[in-house]
Amino acid sequence: MRTFDRSMIQQLTCALAGSLMYASGALAQQTSPPQRPQPIVAWSAQPVQATAWIAPNKPHWKLSEVLAKHSGQRSWQEDIVSDRDFVARYISMAPGEKTKRQFFADDRVFWRVQSGRMRVSIDGQEPFDATPGFMVQVPYRTPYSIETLGSEPSLRFEVIGAQAVPLYPIDETPTPLEGKKYVKVSYTGRGAYDDINKPYLDFNKAVVEANGRGGPFVKDDKTFANMIRGPGKAPPPPTDLGHFHVGYSEFWLVLEGxxxxxxxxxxLFTAEPGDVVYAPQGRWHRASFGGNGMATRLAINPRPDGMHNFQPPEAH
Structure with a gap:
């Protein structure tokens, strides 16, 4: 049997301690959050005259004002955003009203249920009921339909591509479009769901009740709808201008708080659930969590990895 003197035991103890320290350090490196890259300071073009809001776009659409405008109506639409990339509108459908089965050639469509209840039927998916807080999306070339359930109208905030026009399965009768004619065509392929892009998300259950952080709901090569959530706090100082985008505008739908x-x-102004805020390309803008509770905004833009021009540190 091999015997160990005191010096050998000390050597083994030191070796073991070193191994444990190395292993714990490696584990810490594996589990620590990724570090943000160091900012790079550069020159970026910004319009001398700030980009204007062109109707229907405006800094702040209040849902309360939209509802007041259509008081007493059960079926109506109100365009909220229209620019190079997207068209977004509030759509109210009366009880029992149902859309035709339709789809879009190259664009994903998504919406958030603001009030009421609807049955959503998407090809390849089991039909489901969407209630207030649900967010729904349909990939390109995938037929779908919506039907209002219950005794109250359903209201949704819907976003589609700026040039997107509906197509219809061959067994549907197209709804006429001014300046367009419908002809028979054939096509192949359709969009799909994945780990991020899913048919629906119950925001109230999956985020609010679970105290989740949010994250992307839609993310593809030309559409990014990202839930940004956090606790309310005092606004930053006015010297903090936030950032601006070089080549696109951005808008937000307030989901919570x-x-x-x-x-x-x-x-400085405060937006509440259902309100829509729009920042034109090139304008400095800053969003922060207000109030005393949790707040969430759905940031919508055409670039998942879009460039943010922040103020350099010396500008604050």
């Missing part, structure tokens, strides 16, 4: 906004040329 209060969001404070500072947009270049507009005094």
């Amino acid at each position: 209060k969001i404070d906004y500072l947009i270049e040329g507009v005094p």
Whole structure:
């Protein structure tokens, strides 16, 4: 049997301690959150005259004002956003009203249920009921239909591509479009769901009740709808301008709580659930969590990895 003197035991103890320290260090490196890359300072073009809002776009659409405008109506639409990339509108459908089965050639469509209840039927999926807070999306070339359930209208905020026009399965009768004619065509392929892009998300259950962080709901090569969630706090100082985007505009749908906004040329204001806020390309803008509770905004833009031009540290 081999015997160990005191020096050998000390050597083994040191070796073991070193191994444990190395292993714990390696584990810490594996589990620590990724570090943000160091910012790079560069010159970026910004319009001398700030990009204007062109109707229907405006800094702040209040849902309360939209509802007041259509008081007493059960079926109506209100365009909220229209620009180079997207068209977004509020759509109210009366009880029992149902859309035709339709799809879009190259664009994903998504919406958020604001009130009421609807049955959503998407080819390849089991039909499901969507209630307030649900967010739904349909990939390109995938037929779908919506039907209002219950005794109250359903209201949704819907976003589609700017040039997207509906197509219809051959067994449907197309709804006429001014300046267009419908002809028979053939096509192949359709979009699909994946780990991020799923048929629906019950925001109230999956995020609010679970105290989740949010994250992307839609993410593809030309559409990004990202849930940004956090606790309310005091607004940053006015010297913090936020950032601006070089080549696209951005808008937000408030899902929960209060969001404070500072947009270049507009005094600080607060948006509430259902409100829509729009920042044109090139304008400094800043969003922060307001109020005392949790707040969530759905940030919508055409670039999942879009460039954010932040103020360099010396500018604050």
